[in-house]
Amino acid sequence: MTTTHRLTATGPYYADLATHLSFHGSLPERDPAWIVEAVDRSGLTGRGGAAFPTGRKLRTVAAGSRRSGAPVVVANGCEGEPASAKDRTLLLKAPHLILDGIVLAARAVGADETRLCVHEDQNDVIRTLRRALGERRAAGASGADVEIVTVPDRYVASEESALVHLLNGGPARPLATPPRPFEKGVRGRPTLVDNVETLAQLALVVRHGADWFRTAGTSDAPGTTLVTLGGAVAVPGVYEVELGMSGTELLAVAGGPAEPLQAVLCGGYFGAWLRSDRFAAVRITPRSLQTAGAAMGAGIFLALPATSCGLAETARVATYLAAQSAGQCGPCVNGLPALADALTALALHGDRQAPATIAALSPYVTGRGACRHPDGAVRLIASALTQFGDDLRRHAGRGPCAGLNRAPMLPVPAAAAGVPVQV
Amino acid sequence: MRSTKDSEPRLRVDPIACQGHGLCIEAFPEMIGRDPWGYPVLSTDAVPQHLMRHAERAVSACPVLALRLAR
Numbered sequence: 461m462t463t464t465h466r467l468t469a470t471g472p473y474y475a476d477l478a479t480h481l482s483f484h485g486s487l488p489e490r491d492p493a494w495i496v497e498a499v500d501r502s503g504l505t506g507r508g509g510a511a512f513p514t515g516r517k518l519r520t521v522a523a524g525s526r527r528s529g530a531p532v533v534v535a536n537g538c539e540g541e542p543a544s545a546k547d548r549t550l551l552l553k554a555p556h557l558i559l560d561g562i563v564l565a566a567r568a569v570g571a572d573e574t575r576l577c578v579h580e581d582q583n584d585v586i587r588t589l590r591r592a593l594g595e596r597r598a599a600g601a602s603g604a605d606v607e608i609v610t611v612p613d614r615y616v617a618s619e620e621s622a623l624v625h626l627l628n629g630g631p632a633r634p635l636a637t638p639p640r641p642f643e644k645g646v647r648g649r650p651t652l653v654d655n656v657e658t659l660a661q662l663a664l665v666v667r668h669g670a671d672w673f674r675t676a677g678t679s680d681a682p683g684t685t686l687v688t689l690g691g692a693v694a695v696p697g698v699y700e701v702e703l704g705m706s707g708t709e710l711l712a713v714a715g716g717p718a719e720p721l722q723a724v725l726c727g728g729y730f731g732a733w734l735r736s737d738r739f740a741a742v743r744i745t746p747r748s749l750q751t752a753g754a755a756m757g758a759g760i761f762l763a764l765p766a767t768s769c770g771l772a773e774t775a776r777v778a779t780y781l782a783a784q785s786a787g788q789c790g791p792c793v794n795g796l797p798a799l800a801d802a803l804t805a806l807a808l809h810g811d812r813q814a815p816a817t818i819a820a821l822s823p824y825v826t827g828r829g830a831c832r833h834p835d836g837a838v839r840l841i842a843s844a845l846t847q848f849g850d851d852l853r854r855h856a857g858r859g860p861c862a863g864l865n866r867a868p869m870l871p872v873p874a875a876a877a878g879v880p881v882q883v
Numbered sequence: 884m885r886s887t888k889d890s891e892p893r894l895r896v897d898p899i900a901c902q903g904h905g906l907c908i909e910a911f912p913e914m915i916g917r918d919p920w921g922y923p924v925l926s927t928d929a930v931p932q933h934l935m936r937h938a939e940r941a942v943s944a945c946p947v948l949a950l951r952l953a954r
Binding site for chain 2: 798824
């Protein structure tokens with residue numbers, strides 16, 4: 461199995477409006493009910509990590525408008541995950557498909573305001589979007605009035621309540637929930653926050669219909685998805701693939717393993733490790749990855765070589781995640797550094813107490829923050845301890861293994877800038 | 884709207900507002916424990932009628948109004 465080109469139909473370079481229209485055709489005139497119905501039947505789920513049914517979200521926001529005024533549509537292009545490059549890739553190559561999706565989602569829910577959030581340090585993305593909006597303005601096309609909002613570059617800043625907080629004039633930090641944004645978001649209005657890839661997929665569903673969408677993927681996970689394949693694969697990069705392929709087939713898309721592997725980190729830094737034999741057989745859908753104890757997340761898969769140290773890799777990421785806390789909730793502020801320190805003490809110094817410390821502290825962190833940031837970090841650490849059980853026994857009481865001599869495989873910012881991007 | 888039991892009063896904390904003063908823990912140890920950093924760990928059970936006075940005392944003890952009884 462190879463890549464499928466839907467979102468990526470226009471190729472590896474920026475698709476201007478004319479190119480975009482020549483590949484995808486013009487935007488069909490559809491009424492709101494038709495759009496919601498088509499998205500519902502397509503089975504499209506959110507591509508930002510939560511995999512929530514997009515049709516259901518549209519319905520909820522549209523229904524809320526009767527109570528609290530015209531909804532607001534917020535496209536989330538912030539991509540907080542350091543190991544992910546798929547949103548950035550889509551924003552750079554196919555911004556018009558995203559803008560189409562914003563226009564259609566706004567029509568579906570009756571929104572009169574649309575925003576597109578991107579990280580403030582991604583100048584190339586911001587330039588590309590301005591260019592795309594300029595082309596629309598010149599052509600008199602819809603979507604020229606989408607407002608670009610820049611967001612501080614922090615991991616949790618792209619969490620949906622944090623985005624809404626920012627758009628309401630506050631700092632980009634998560635809010636204690638509920639109410640969720642779809643009930644009461646930007647200026648108290650029902651707010652649809654959708655990932656940019658989700659909106660681009662929506663634009664294709666409205667053009668070609670639900671049945672067409674379902675010709676790719678599986679019945680419970682239809683369509684294609686963008687994935688970021690990294691670590692020890694032959695050709696790391698961003699690819700569009702059909703949902704439902706096996707782990708082995710997925711790695712083959714990136715040219716296969718570059719060397720013998722021991723595990724794959726699935727779902728990014730909110731996800732979990734799977735030993736490579738288990739990963740080989742798992743189906744790439746949100747449900748089957750979850751059943752296997754991992755996650756689809758935002759479609760990030762990082763292959764770890766047999767000669768790397770999974771504990772040390774995870775300790776580095778855990779330390780990064782602890783530093784990325786918004787600093788609001790006690791259990792996250794105190795718990796994540798304590799967990800990261802314990803894992804580091806195990807990986808680097810062979811601390812025998814570390815596994816017990818981690819087991820004792822973890823229940824005091826999970827579910828106790830305003831957002832899911834601490835939960836994700838705990839899950840990642842827990843999966844390292846279960847999947848790298850042999851390493852754990854080797855490390856305890858002895859100290860670092862030979863894997864520490866290798867350069868780190870998991871990117872944390874500074875290193876993240878080097879992830880090559882391909883379509 | 885999780886279940887019909889939600890009409891029964893339960894303790895809820897705003898994790899952002901909570902500063903870990905710990906006064907609620909002292910006021911209502913029957914249903915509020917202490918985590919390793921001094922922050923309250925709430926029982927997820929409904930507050931039984933005979934403990935309501937303690938629960939209300941814990942709520943009013945919070946200096947930052949982070950604790951409440953939700954029905």
